[in-house]
Amino acid sequence: MSSIFILKLLLKLNFKPNFLTLIGKLIFGTLLVKKGLDIS
Structure with a gap:
């Protein structure tokens, strides 16, 4: 949602x-941080 606002x-x-x-x-x-959290 924040990306749409941006x-x-x-x-x-x-x-x-x-x-x-x-x-x-x-x-x-x-996006990198979210992917990193998903992986770990």
């Missing part, structure tokens, strides 16, 4: 490169 936020920001890369890294990081 996508809506990006649309409001008109895809500013800095925010896009920052949020992209945050999403990628959280």
Whole structure:
């Protein structure tokens, strides 16, 4: 659900490169953490 909220936020920001890369890294990081928790 949070990812959908982030996508809506990006649309409001008109895809500013800095925010896009920052949020992209945050999403990628959280996905890695979730996968790590699932594995362990």
